[in-house]
Amino acid sequence: MNRLATGAIALLAVAVSNMASAAGSVMGSVGIDGTVADRCVFTSTNVVLNIGEMINTSGPSGSIGLLDPSRVNSQTAVLSGLCNGTSATMSVRAFPMLNTSFAATPPSGFSKRVDFTATAQVQTNSGVVSVSNDTVSAAASVPQTVGVFANDIDVSFSNAAAVNNALLIAGSYEGSVVVTLSPST
Amino acid sequence: MSMKFAITAGVFAGALAMLTGAALAADATGSVSVTGFVNGKCTVQPPSEGNNFSGTIPLGALDGTNGHISSTLTGSTISGASLSFTVVCNSSAPSITLSATQMGDSVAAPTGYTSAVDYTARLDLAETTGSEAFTYATAGSPPATAGALANPLSGGTNNVTVSVNSLNTDGGANTSILTAGNYGSAAGGTGGIISVTIAP
Numbered sequence: 001m002n003r004l005a006t007g008a009i010a011l012l013a014v015a016v017s018n019m020a021s022a023a024g025s026v027m028g029s030v031g032i033d034g035t036v037a038d039r040c041v042f043t044s045t046n047v048v049l050n051i052g053e054m055i056n057t058s059g060p061s062g063s064i065g066l067l068d069p070s071r072v073n074s075q076t077a078v079l080s081g082l083c084n085g086t087s088a089t090m091s092v093r094a095f096p097m098l099n100t101s102f103a104a105t106p107p108s109g110f111s112k113r114v115d116f117t118a119t120a121q122v123q124t125n126s127g128v129v130s131v132s133n134d135t136v137s138a139a140a141s142v143p144q145t146v147g148v149f150a151n152d153i154d155v156s157f158s159n160a161a162a163v164n165n166a167l168l169i170a171g172s173y174e175g176s177v178v179v180t181l182s183p184s185t
Numbered sequence: 186m187s188m189k190f191a192i193t194a195g196v197f198a199g200a201l202a203m204l205t206g207a208a209l210a211a212d213a214t215g216s217v218s219v220t221g222f223v224n225g226k227c228t229v230q231p232p233s234e235g236n237n238f239s240g241t242i243p244l245g246a247l248d249g250t251n252g253h254i255s256s257t258l259t260g261s262t263i264s265g266a267s268l269s270f271t272v273v274c275n276s277s278a279p280s281i282t283l284s285a286t287q288m289g290d291s292v293a294a295p296t297g298y299t300s301a302v303d304y305t306a307r308l309d310l311a312e313t314t315g316s317e318a319f320t321y322a323t324a325g326s327p328p329a330t331a332g333a334l335a336n337p338l339s340g341g342t343n344n345v346t347v348s349v350n351s352l353n354t355d356g357g358a359n360t361s362i363l364t365a366g367n368y369g370s371a372a373g374g375t376g377g378i379i380s381v382t383i384a385p
Binding site for chain 1: 211212213214215216217218219220221222223224225226228230232273275276277313314336337339340341385
């Protein structure tokens with residue numbers, strides 16, 4: 001009986017050995033993956049608008065020395081940006097033009113501040129998105145969804161006015177508009 | 186073996202994803218700066234050609250009953266001898282100059298007579314706080330009076346007043362008889378011009 005068993009085992013071992021050598025190639029696979037973060041970028045440099053003399057220097061009596069609103073309201077600027085996330089948003093914050101040469105409190109009848117409203121507008125795949133902010137507001141505009149886009153953002157100005165429509169004190173004035181693109185988080 | 190390899194690859198991929206996620210996307214901001222200026226400027230209101238104001242203060246008869254300068258004109262104030270103007274200045278401390286010329290009638294004055302009348306010109310300016318006054322006496326033709334206001338010029342109307350007072354002759358002695366004629370260039374004589382400059 002033992003001879004039978006031994007012989008049987010030997011036959012099995014040979015059978016197994018033959019099967020292994022017939023397999024040949026070994027297959028393996030490598031998977032790669034990556035991510036693209038939600039991102040927004042401005043592709044243009046910051047813009048500086050120099051509007052020159054800001055007051056009426058001629059015209060009807062009573063208007064001389066007062067702000068000429070058209071000096072501000074006629075201004076436009078173009079920023080270029082892009083966002084790659086479907087939930088990206090845009091907001092805008094406007095900061096008043098302040099006299100950088102005169103630090104004291106303006107006397108009665110005079111002002112050293114010019115307020116205005118700034119509007120940022122961009123054409124997206126879903127249509128035109130527009131956000132506005134005035135310089136009196138304490139915070140930026142409510143963000144609006146712009147989604148995936150790569151386009152020019154037009155910045156315009158309106159409602160320019162000196163505080164209490166007073167005479168503007170002589171000097172240099174500076175204000176700003178900040179447009180923020182926020183990617184999906 | 187292949188399974189072991191698969192597990193290793195899966196772990197590696199997960200690590201890569203974690204590294205990428207760690208680079209959080211931040212807000213992007215673009216800015217538009219708006220700059221401008223307001224030049225210092227003083228402007229007559231209503232606007233006039235040359236940005237000038239002008240007028241004539243008529244003093245009437247300069248002599249009294251004794252032929253000397255009238256005592257009604259020698260005091261520090263003369264009723265009605267003033268003119269007011271409106272000037273808008275947008276600077277915080279406008280500068281002022283004031284001068285005036287002696288009045289004459291172009292008549293050669295013999296001994297005991299005079300054709301020259303001196304006076305004091307006065308400039309009163311209303312400011313945003315209070316007011317200031319500048320004076321100039323024509324006797325001796327001194328340099329112009331100059332100075333800067335302590336406060337901005339008031340934005341109201343008639344904030345600049347020019348007046349005349351203290352007419353005199355003979356260095357204040359008032360001893361000569363005035364020759365007959367029209368005194369001051371506005372009347373056909375000579376002088377009698379008060380010059381005011383208000384600069385931002």
